[in-house]
Amino acid sequence: METLVSNAAPRPRHRGVSQWALAWRRFKKNRAAIAGLFVIGFIGFMAAFDRLVAPYPPSCIIGISSQCPGGGLQSYRPNAPPSLANPFGIDSNGYDVYSQVVYGARAAFLVGMGVSAISMTIALLIALVAGYYGGIIDNVLMRFTEVFLVLPFLLILLVFLKVFFTFNTTATGGLLIVIFIIGILSWPGNARIMRGDILRVKEFEYIEASRQIGASGNRILFRHILPNVLHILIVLTTLQIAAAVLTEAGVSFLGFGDPNSPTWGREIALGAQSVNQAWWVGAFPGIFLTLLVMGFNLLGNGLRDALDPRLRE
């Protein structure tokens, strides 16, 4: 057998270029999207290696806590301006702003990924079922979605979080609760867009053809419809990450976030209180927050242009 295989003529290599490779070619030309990807990679690196990148541990109050590097040698100097040792300065509680920004990056990535995973899973399931089965199922699911769309999202979120953190002031994993609540409140818009596209794809002739040759409902749904709305799922996920990071920052800014996680929103709120004495406390986390959200927005738009066949010129 082996000799047979090795003696066989090499298979022709004209396999054509896959759709993904074509999309990547288009994506590469979009400089803004590449810049977005670069920013995400940079901040993602900070988030992934936070303990190595940050000079101080998360709970180190410089000049007071013993676990700080160099411990008692430093003096307690809240609101100290940027220096070589503290490139982004020190905040009004005595924490190193640069280290807080690094830990905030980790929180932001967790929130973005976690929220979009929850939100997109719910949205995809509802959209697939509603779009494919249609009729009364579609009607019921879409009314349900509309009820969620009308919810005053931020207000409900604030009440939820206030309730949770009043109960559990020292809860570990509070950030997971924030992620979970934002996730289950932010799927309706995505579900509606995806359903529209599934309805469109469902009418294509090849779906009809595969039904004619006796493909099962599940096969049509997952082998034929899902791959054809995958690009929309990818784009929406990217944009959802940006939206989730912004929402969490706003909530933390108001003081409703997880009290035990260092987040950019919390640091910006601290900076807002002393903005005329120490601009650096709010400015650096704010710049990183803007950069990360911008990165995901640029990436999402680049992906949309590259992946959506309807936009091709």
Next chain:
Amino acid sequence: MLRYVIRRALYLIPVFFGITLLVFAIERLAGDPVTLLTALNPLITAHQRDLLRQFFGLDKPIHIQYLTWLGQLFTGNLGNSYGIGGGAPVSTLIASRAWYTLEIQLLGLFFSLIIAIPIGVLSARKRYSKLDIIVTNTSLVGTSIPIFFLGIVFILVFAYNLDVLPAGGAQSTIPSQYPFGNLFADILWHLALPTFVYTFAILAPVVLLIRSSMLEVLRQDFILAARASGLKERTVIYKHGLRNALIPVVTYVGLYFGGLLAGAPITETVFNWPGVGQLFVLATNGLDFPVIQGIVVIITLMTLVANIITDISYGYIDPRIRLD
């Protein structure tokens, strides 16, 4: 049309019950507002706390509380607050602040539309030009800046560094601080920063929306027909093109209107603006249930009404759309 409005109004009912029940349930999980309210009073006795609970109706089972509240609501009574404004009626609290919220939001919307429409149209007409690329990328950056961060930057620059605008609030506390000794000038002076930040925040998404919508419309056959019949470019773009391109913008503005009050907590906190959003933050922090419920109900109703108005206005912009 009337049938449509009635159907939509009927649809309000389940939405309304769903949302109020949800808020009621979450609140009652929150624990005891009386403990929170009296935490700073060392002299209070357990009996006095019980009396307070009875007074607020918190001693009754939750379904009784909900039904009592609903009953009051249908007579137009939102109840009294637990602590904010010394137990003032919730409707009075909201009414005294609603104008402040509407004021900056409407001004922001107005200015951003006026600026965004010509920019978006121009960008679409000169697609892929230098100008278009700059407009698109600037708008993308603009949509990414958190509005509260932008607000703080402006406060730092204009209120502290340049010292030309107030850092917050809606009015000076004493008349001697009025610019030119004029109350109206003082109000405008305080409006400037929040309005500017709101305008900026709405501007970017609207520019992108108008651009993409306009691109779609300019590809249509009727634009070609209008050009072929020798109409002026201006007429083709603004009369035939823009009118059709405005439909998604109307949707956006409609949705925006719905969320008008809802998005306010963050910005109003930044500018210490005495609006409904700030009231909501105060109420949530103090577990002031009647105020929370009142604001959620009013905002939900506003959203639903705004959606209906949006749908109706489609018919005026585009006669091809028929509601039934």
